Amino acid sequence: MSKKTIGGQFRVIAVLLGTLAIVAGGAGVTALSKLSAEVSRLLDTTARREDILLPAQTAMADARVAIIQVQQYLSDISATRGLNGLNDGFAKAEEQVGRFRASVNKLRDVADKDPELRAAVAPHIAPLADAFNEFAETGRRTA
Helix, strand or coil, X not given: CCHHHXXXXXXXHHHHHHHHHHHXXXXXXXXXXXXXXXXXXXXXXXXXXXXXXXXXXXXXXXXXXXXXXXXXXXXXXXXXXXXXXXXXXXXXXXXXXXXXXXHHHHHHHHHCCCHHHHHHHHHHHHHHHHHHHHHHHHHHHHC
């Protein structure tokens, strides 16, 4: 369900409850204020999930796949020794190295928009990138 649909549903509910609160009187206004705050919190949470957390999760999944693919392509070139036209492993591995780096950059960019995510992710990005670079270089040498 899209953010607009969820937001639209919450707004309709808020309008209906607001009308009910006006009819019910002062106690309803207090309840409406609390409900309005809760609806705003839910909208913020939904927006954070769609705008921050899902792209971060996607970037991490892409990085994970890229690591696997680098290993696979370098293993393939090592096993086939590039014979019989099976010599594209290095080029394909390099494409995946680029994919990994793009994913890490995307994760960094997304995390920069959210202080909580940035605090959780930032300390791990440089060590991850360093470990990956060493992994890829070792794979190139041994293939």
